[in-house]
Amino acid sequence: SQVIADNDIAYIIHVTAEMAPLAKVGGLGDVVTGLARACIGRGHKVEVMLPFYEAIARDQIEDLVAVDSYSSYHRGEWVPIQLYRGNVSGVPVLFLEPKSNRFFKGTAIYGGSYDDELEAYLFFSRACLEWMQITGCQPDIIHVHEWQTSAVAMLYWDMYHHLSLKRPRLLFTIHNIEHFGECRVEQLDMCGLDGQSYRSIEKAIDERTVGHNPERLSLLKGAIVYSNAITTVSPTYMNETLCSGWISATLLKYRSKYSGVLNGIDTVMWDPAKDPYLPFNFDAKDLVGKQFCKHYIQRGLGLEFNQVPMLNPLTFSQNEKCTPLVVCITRLVPQKGIHLIRHAILRVAELGGQFILLGTSPNPSTQSEFQQLANHVKVPSDYIITRFFRDDSEALAHMLYAAADIVLVPSIFEPCGLTQMIGMRYGAIPLVRRTGGLADTVFDVDDQSKQDCANGFVFDGLDEGSLSSMLERAMSYYQQRPDWWLELTSKAMELDNSWDKSAGEYLSLYQSVRVR
Ligand code: ADP
Numbered sequence: 346s347q348v349i350a351d352n353d354i355a356y357i358i359h360v361t362a363e364m365a366p367l368a369k370v371g372g373l374g375d376v377v378t379g380l381a382r383a384c385i386g387r388g389h390k391v392e393v394m395l396p397f398y399e400a401i402a403r404d405q406i407e408d409l410v411a412v413d414s415y416s417s418y419h420r421g422e423w424v425p426i427q428l429y430r431g432n433v434s435g436v437p438v439l440f441l442e443p444k445s446n447r448f449f450k451g452t453a454i455y456g457g458s459y460d461d462e463l464e465a466y467l468f469f470s471r472a473c474l475e476w477m478q479i480t481g482c483q484p485d486i487i488h489v490h491e492w493q494t495s496a497v498a499m500l501y502w503d504m505y506h507h508l509s510l511k512r513p514r515l516l517f518t519i520h521n522i523e524h525f526g527e528c529r530v531e532q533l534d535m536c537g538l539d540g541q542s543y544r545s546i547e548k549a550i551d552e553r554t555v556g557h558n559p560e561r562l563s564l565l566k567g568a569i570v571y572s573n574a575i576t577t578v579s580p581t582y583m584n585e586t587l588c589s590g591w592i593s594a595t596l597l598k599y600r601s602k603y604s605g606v607l608n609g610i611d612t613v614m615w616d617p618a619k620d621p622y623l624p625f626n627f628d629a630k631d632l633v634g635k636q637f638c639k640h641y642i643q644r645g646l647g648l649e650f651n652q653v654p655m656l657n658p659l660t661f662s663q664n665e666k667c668t669p670l671v672v673c674i675t676r677l678v679p680q681k682g683i684h685l686i687r688h689a690i691l692r693v694a695e696l697g698g699q700f701i702l703l704g705t706s707p708n709p710s711t712q713s714e715f716q717q718l719a720n721h722v723k724v725p726s727d728y729i730i731t732r733f734f735r736d737d738s739e740a741l742a743h744m745l746y747a748a749a750d751i752v753l754v755p756s757i758f759e760p761c762g763l764t765q766m767i768g769m770r771y772g773a774i775p776l777v778r779r780t781g782g783l784a785d786t787v788f789d790v791d792d793q794s795k796q797d798c799a800n801g802f803v804f805d806g807l808d809e810g811s812l813s814s815m816l817e818r819a820m821s822y823y824q825q826r827p828d829w830w831l832e833l834t835s836k837a838m839e840l841d842n843s844w845d846k847s848a849g850e851y852l853s854l855y856q857s858v859r860v861r
Pocket of ligand 1: 373
């Protein structure tokens, strides 16, 4: 990729289903906001186009104004849309609100009170391009994300580019390859494309369904084929996606336009020195506030805690009663290693630590399984919080990172993972499985070849035994070498996992595909 001068201003529009903090379900939301903000910080023009979900708290949007009214085609009719502009975390956002259908209504970002999510995002994808077409807005780059907005790539090259949009080029980011955007031919027809024409191996057919009746399309594959550049969210995950899974053949074919760019974390949103959610702030040089945060959470949740909170950072390691607090903040889905999390809850208790799980699950039986586990673990020092995303869970997540000594991320696969990086910034040492972005960001303290960047603990296996030995190692370091642990904590906090570096890589890609 070519080197860019920062004064070579690019105009980028993200078309996305999520944006933190107001429409965030997972890492996608964090990525869009963090990347947009970092590019704006370097002087580029960035806007985000987002469905105006009914679930969005409008008071979180600054300067919200209705701007354009227009219509976009869907299922044989032109659906009226109200477009709003506003600012979120310093990023200009365009909100699209369909006026005559139920799309994006309901109390949740996904799984709202309308039936067909896929149809809603096909509608949204076209409506974004339609707005650019009628207003003459021609960004250099349209950056699309995940299956939800994958159809933009096909709609752009097969429709809008033949109309008046000439300038934009497409960058597609895969945040999780498992989300294929399975789509029926007639669903693609609904947004005005000829669905049948995508039913080929070269275009968008989902190869798993070939020979089946009915065959399916994959929006994700369509975007891989139709975008000018593709990224995924870490170098190791990129290699993993090239090696396994039905889509790997397509990715290999387009290898030359595919790269892995590690996500950053938004260091303004995630800043223990200024975080408004924390009762006490702290930084790498002064960890007293962190000790208070731990104490505060332990008290608040009814866990055992040291009676005397330490006042002097130099004495706190000696006085610390050595009860490590392990947190796990996650969606409780198989990807995240549910069986390993379950095992860790039990094992940490046996090893004399405390465990807090902030877990959300779309599946009520998983929720209740963990609830039962919380009731059955007869160790008072365990606390399990299972809840769906609500306004207060974001605040709680901030508090838990600040309170934790250790953040556990035992994922089966993990495209990038943000929680290990957020954890480090808040002085929680990451314990991770070596996969995807976890392998690119966490280096084991006992790995002699990685001593310079050592910042956590890593295990390989998918079994409970591998996890257990790592937990034992980490706990014994914590309990037996408190000063060493304190040093490791400060070192982890000072690592730069900000968007600044990754934004530079994205900007190089934007510049390399844009039209001059
Ligand atoms: P994914 O996108 O697969 O969920 P990431 O690690 O990339 O995983 O991003 C997770 C983000 O969502 C982090 O900001 C994390 O703090 C937040 N998060 C995950 N689960 C919860 C939860 N149960 N409550 C609050 N925040 C959560």
